[in-house]
Amino acid sequence: MAIKIKQLEITGLRGIRDTLSLALGEKSVLLYGDNGTGKSSISDSVEWYYTDAVSHLSGEEIDLKEALRNAYFASEEESNISVNYNKAVINSQKKLLTKKGKLVSEYSNVTTDFSNYLESSKKENLILRYQFLRDFIDRTKGDKLKNLSDIIGFSEVTKIKDVLRKSFNSLKSEIKSQNFENQINTQKQTLIEKIGAAVSQENNFYEKINEIIADYGTGITVGLMEDVDKVLLKLKTPVTTKIVAELRFLETYQSSLTTLKTEIDLIDKEYDKYFKEFEKIAADVQSIMQTYFAEMLKSGCNLISKKFHTESSCPLCLQPKDLNDLQSEIKVRLLEIEESSKKKAVFDNAKISATAIVDERIKRLATLGSEVLISDTSNSTAKNALDELKKKMEAYKKAISEKVTSGNKIAIPNSLKLVDRDFSELKAVLGRIEKIKKALATDNTTLLFANISAAKDAFQKIKKFEAEREKLEAQKKSLGIIFDGFVKKQKDGLQDFIDNFSDTINEFYQYMNPGELFEEIRIVTMGEENELNGITIEFKYKGNWVSPPQKYFSESHLNCFGISFFLASVIAFNKENKFLLLDDIISSFDTNHRKRFADLLFEKFADYQIILLTHEEQWFQYVKQISKRKGWIIGKIKWTETKGTHLDENPSDLKELVEADLTNGNVTLLGNPIRKYLEYILKTICFNLEVKLNFRYNEVNEKRMPDEMINELKAKINKASAELKLKLPIIERLTSSNVFGNLLSHDNPFDPKIGDLKAFWNDIIEFESVFKCQQSTCTKPQVSLKNYDTVAKKIRCGCDATKYDWK
Amino acid sequence: MNKREVKSGKEILDDFFRDIEKMPEVNQKIAKSLASLYEQGKLTDTNVKNELQNLREKDGD
Numbered sequence: 001m002a003i004k005i006k007q008l009e010i011t012g013l014r015g016i017r018d019t020l021s022l023a024l025g026e027k028s029v030l031l032y033g034d035n036g037t038g039k040s041s042i043s044d045s046v047e048w049y050y051t052d053a054v055s056h057l058s059g060e061e062i063d064l065k066e067a068l069r070n071a072y073f074a075s076e077e078e079s080n081i082s083v084n085y086n087k088a089v090i091n092s093q094k095k096l097l098t099k100k101g102k103l104v105s106e107y108s109n110v111t112t113d114f115s116n117y118l119e120s121s122k123k124e125n126l127i128l129r130y131q132f133l134r135d136f137i138d139r140t141k142g143d144k145l146k147n148l149s150d151i152i153g154f155s156e157v158t159k160i161k162d163v164l165r166k167s168f169n170s171l172k173s174e175i176k177s178q179n180f181e182n183q184i185n186t187q188k189q190t191l192i193e194k195i196g197a198a199v200s201q202e203n204n205f206y207e208k209i210n211e212i213i214a215d216y217g218t219g220i221t222v223g224l225m226e227d228v229d230k231v232l233l234k235l236k237t238p239v240t241t242k243i244v245a246e247l248r249f250l251e252t253y254q255s256s257l258t259t260l261k262t263e264i265d266l267i268d269k270e271y272d273k274y275f276k277e278f279e280k281i282a283a284d285v286q287s288i289m290q291t292y293f294a295e296m297l298k299s300g301c302n303l304i305s306k307k308f309h310t311e312s313s314c315p316l317c318l319q320p321k322d323l324n325d326l327q328s329e330i331k332v333r334l335l336e337i338e339e340s341s342k343k344k345a346v347f348d349n350a351k352i353s354a355t356a357i358v359d360e361r362i363k364r365l366a367t368l369g370s371e372v373l374i375s376d377t378s379n380s381t382a383k384n385a386l387d388e389l390k391k392k393m394e395a396y397k398k399a400i401s402e403k404v405t406s407g408n409k410i411a412i413p414n415s416l417k418l419v420d421r422d423f424s425e426l427k428a429v430l431g432r433i434e435k436i437k438k439a440l441a442t443d444n445t446t447l448l449f450a451n452i453s454a455a456k457d458a459f460q461k462i463k464k465f466e467a468e469r470e471k472l473e474a475q476k477k478s479l480g481i482i483f484d485g486f487v488k489k490q491k492d493g494l495q496d497f498i499d500n501f502s503d504t505i506n507e508f509y510q511y512m513n514p515g516e517l518f519e520e521i522r523i524v525t526m527g528e529e530n531e532l533n534g535i536t537i538e539f540k541y542k543g544n545w546v547s548p549p550q551k552y553f554s555e556s557h558l559n560c561f562g563i564s565f566f567l568a569s570v571i572a573f574n575k576e577n578k579f580l581l582l583d584d585i586i587s588s589f590d591t592n593h594r595k596r597f598a599d600l601l602f603e604k605f606a607d608y609q610i611i612l613l614t615h616e617e618q619w620f621q622y623v624k625q626i627s628k629r630k631g632w633i634i635g636k637i638k639w640t641e642t643k644g645t646h647l648d649e650n651p652s653d654l655k656e657l658v659e660a661d662l663t664n665g666n667v668t669l670l671g672n673p674i675r676k677y678l679e680y681i682l683k684t685i686c687f688n689l690e691v692k693l694n695f696r697y698n699e700v701n702e703k704r705m706p707d708e709m710i711n712e713l714k715a716k717i718n719k720a721s722a723e724l725k726l727k728l729p730i731i732e733r734l735t736s737s738n739v740f741g742n743l744l745s746h747d748n749p750f751d752p753k754i755g756d757l758k759a760f761w762n763d764i765i766e767f768e769s770v771f772k773c774q775q776s777t778c779t780k781p782q783v784s785l786k787n788y789d790t791v792a793k794k795i796r797c798g799c800d801a802t803k804y805d806w807k
Numbered sequence: 808m809n810k811r812e813v814k815s816g817k818e819i820l821d822d823f824f825r826d827i828e829k830m831p832e833v834n835q836k837i838a839k840s841l842a843s844l845y846e847q848g849k850l851t852d853t854n855v856k857n858e859l860q861n862l863r864e865k866d867g868d
Contacts, residue, residue, distance in 0.1 A: 021863040123817040154816040160845075166852035171859065471863045479859075482841065485830055486823060493819040496811045573815040 002119070004086050004580035004609040007666070012070045012079030013096070017644025021673075022633070023657045023666075026086055028610040030627045031647075032620040033327065033637030038645030039613050042637075043578055043583040044068070045081045046611075047127045050118070052105070054602040055131055063501060065103040070098055070644060090117045111794035120576045123681050125153035127581060128572075133566040134585050135561050149494060151562055157490050157628075164483045171476040177356040179263060186259045187465070190251070190458035192453040205459050209452060215401065216448060224692070228456050235449040244450045247436045247521035253382055253456055254429050256368045260361060260389070261426075264418045267357055271396060272356040277347040281404045286794045294337045301330045307802040351400060358396045365390050385425035392418060398525035501568040508564035509606070512596040552591035556590050567605070579609035586619060598623045602630060654680070660760060667754050671739065674757065678764050682709040685771045688784035689795065691716050710735055721795075723804040727770050734763045820845070836862055 004026040011019045015038025033039030033544040079096040132150040188198035199205045206222045287651030309315035440447040520540040538547040588593045636648040691712045717724045739760040773781040780798025787796045796803035824845040828838040840858045844850040
């Protein structure tokens with residue numbers, strides 16, 4: 001069953017304070033709301049109902065639930081949105097209430113039917129798509145095409161693709177910054193020096209150890225790493241331990257610094273790249289600064305295009321300005337910002353890469369600095385040299401961390417570059433190593449212990465680096481396959497949509513632009529085989545295919561294209577829900593295209609239930625004429641301090657609503673509309689018969705109107721009309737009803753049943769008919785003193801069919 | 808050319824992460840981890856980076 005909405009009720013959400021009730025009965029609705037009346041409170045509430053989010057309220061600093069709740073609502077009050085459908089089992093209310101001091105939300109319907117329905121609605125993405133359409137329309141011409149896939153609901157796909165791409169790049173960057181090859185080579189040098197071979201297999205390593213211990217009669221054959229430890233234990237003496245520990249430390253120091261020395265070019269290359277990008281951006285810092293203004297400028301543009309700001313001044317600084325000129329200027333600036341953003345992205349990448357390289361070196365120096373022997377007085381010069389190197393790496397870090405917008409210069413590459421003298425301590429360390437080795441030359445056992453110990457350490461480091469590299473490479477490979485697979489899936493998905501709906505999009509476009517020279521429109525994906533940068537369009541112009549489309553497409557044409565795309569996506573994806581919500585989407589359209597869009601909606605989407613919200617008065621008036629003929633519900637949204645956002649119901653709509661609910665047996669909340677209708681007809685009657693009431697403030701009036709008006713009316717009739725006195729029993733019946741009791745306000749403790757309400761409503765209609773002519777031809781049906789017959793001394797309607805004596 | 812069924816953005820994502828473990832030559836633990844993050848609505852580059860780090864730190868991965 002295609003789902004349509006029968007009843008929508010919202011209480012205490014966003015600008016809506018009292019209950020706003022839309023008895024849609026599966027019909028489409030057109031709602032006009034001036035700026036600031038809280039029209040979007042409806043779309044926000046519906047978005048929250050379906051997605052548990054409100055996209056324009058998303059942000060770390062905003063608590064969504066707090067922002068959703070009407071600001072005047074007390075903590076014990078319950079905000080909610082109820083949706084009743086043409087399939088009753090999925091009717092539900094989503095409540096926002098305080099539990100244990102915390103705002104929580106919950107659905108009243110916890111059935112599988114409802115959760116399945118919610119899940120399929122999420123797949124349709126029916127609420128958010130119109131917002132992407134609105135974003136699309138608000139964007140600059142150059143920016144529009146990149147976002148076409150968003151308006152058919154593929155924005156999440158693009159977002160996830162970005163996550164996978166970043167993760168893949170992060171692995172690549174990790175492999176690069178580790179520089180495994182260099183680290184492994186350093187350790188291989190140690191192996192050559194200690195055991196005479198850069199072995200890479202464990203069995204070769206054991207063979208080599210067995211070879212060099214052969215003459216020492218250890219009685220151990222090495223086949224495992226534990227066997228190497230046994231050999232070391234056998235060779236170990238208190239003297240060897242001390243000397244070897246010192247030798248090991250010096251060699252670690254030496255190899256760490258040597259590795260760093262071989263990486264000077266790598267570090268410098270990355271810093272140089274970063275420095276150049278920094279200089280470029282710093283030379284034109286204004287262009288980067290303005291990227292931070294992009295959102296503000298877009299907001300300013302929206303304020304103008306949506307006519308929230310109509311004065312001839314800038315909506316942001318309020319300086320006098322022609323709005324058309326201003327809008328054009330903003331669009332030019334947004335295009336410039338787009339270029340700046342591209343430059344900034346290159347700069348950001350260079351910064352990430354240089355940071356990773358430098359951080360890794362700082363980490364390695366810190367590891368060396370944590371060696372126990374570095375604090376030994378004999379190593380104080382080595383420690384100082386290490387500290388100096390740390391400082392130089394920190395200087396790189398400081399330069400890379402400088403904000404490009406600070407106006408500060410950063411160190412030029414040559415001033416930071418590590419040079420030979422930064423490693424002068426290496427010479428002294430090598431001298432000490434040589435000295436120890438010389439002393440050990442006569443002590444074969446200790447030398448053997450030192451060599452095996454260092455070789456084991458180097459071999460294990462190689463294995464560790466290889467394992468780390470292997471893991472990273474394997475992850476990179478997996479992520480690469482996943483990313484490629486994802487892009488293919490995305491491209492296929494888009495292509496499927498294009499293959500199926502190109503004709504539909506073209507048809508909708510042509511509908512809004514008849515007689516255009518564009519003979520045919522074709523949608524194509526952008527990007528190479530394995531990449532997808534977006535989608536664009538080509539069209540035939542005088543027999544030739546033209547691209548890019550901006551060449552001949554005006555902004556209005558592109559907007560029409562976006563709308564056609566969106567409407568095609570409704571047909572494609574709204575499989576279960578046969579309704580759609582459109583909140584203020586035509587602001588940037590010229591009058592001609594607005595009308596054609598409305599015609600398109602009515603003609604091609606007649607079987608859909610459309611919830612159409614607008615603040616464009618002219619467009620509203622145009623759509624209203626057609627809506628009336630098509631049987632849509634039409635309403636105006638108002639805002640007052642006491643009621644918040646509410647519907648300005650006109651009496652005939654109210655009457656229709658009450659009668660429809662009585663027929664369908666919808667008793668809940670029906671008391672209020674009935675009361676409003678009774679108030680309306682009483683005011684009309686009292687006005688026509690000049691029944692006067694003393695002035696009271698509004699708050700008091702709210703509670704006293706129906707019964708006081710009726711009492712005054714009775715008093716007037718008693719004095720003025722014998723014929724109308726005969727009608728007093730119907731008035732008495734009205735006032736004695738339990739439903740009328742306690743002024744019919746929401747506070748009425750009486751819980752009326754359908755029978756009570758029907759009886760009460762019949763009395764109201766009978767009461768109304770006393771003062772309103774029932775002849776269909778009567779042009780002034782209200783019985784009024786304005787039509788007073790001075791000869792017969794009668795009040796009457798316009799056609800004289802209904803009249804009463806009156807003195 | 809035969810036209811294929813049109814899928815919404817969410818359906819494309821659901822399909823992809825449902826079948827991710829079946830992708831040839833893809834590490835199962837990485838695939839499972841990504842699918843799980845997607846299921847929980849936590850698929851961000853920071854979370855993926857942390858998960859990959861965790862997997863590397865575990866023995867045998």
